[in-house]
Amino acid sequence: MHACGKKGRCTTCxxxxxxxxxxxxxxxxxxxxxxxxxxxxxxxxxxxxxxxLQGELLIRVAKINQFPHIAYTE
Ligand code: FES
Structure with a gap:
């Protein structure tokens, strides 16, 4: 989620x-x-x-920040 419009004010991202x-x-x-x-x-x-900036990134999204209509892999 990006509740604040990507301004660094919400942490939903x-x-x-x-x-x-x-x-x-x-x-x-x-x-x-x-x-x-x-x-x-x-x-x-x-x-x-x-x-x-380079290479790869492996992330996980915390349950509280997940959209209900998207299937997340662990
Ligand atoms: S979208 Fe709000 S802090 Fe990143």
Whole structure:
């Protein structure tokens, strides 16, 4: 989900990074703020704030952020 329109204000786009964290762009201000507040774990990034710079990325979407009409694989 991208409830805030990709402005880094909602965390509904949160992704749990299983592999490839090193391939993402540096954390943005909103991500650092959420991390300081304990709302973003070290294995999580906001998809609206991060860019895949190289290689591959394997993620999981937390149940709370999943759409009911989409089938997610684990
Ligand atoms: S879409 Fe709201 S924080 Fe990413």
């Amino acid at each position: 949160k992704m749990i990074v299983l592999q490839g964290m090193e391939n993402l762009s540096p954390e943005t201000g909103p991500e650092l703020a959420y991390r300081q507040q304990g709302r973003l774990r070290t294995d999580e990034r906001l998809s609206c704030q991060s860019v895949l």
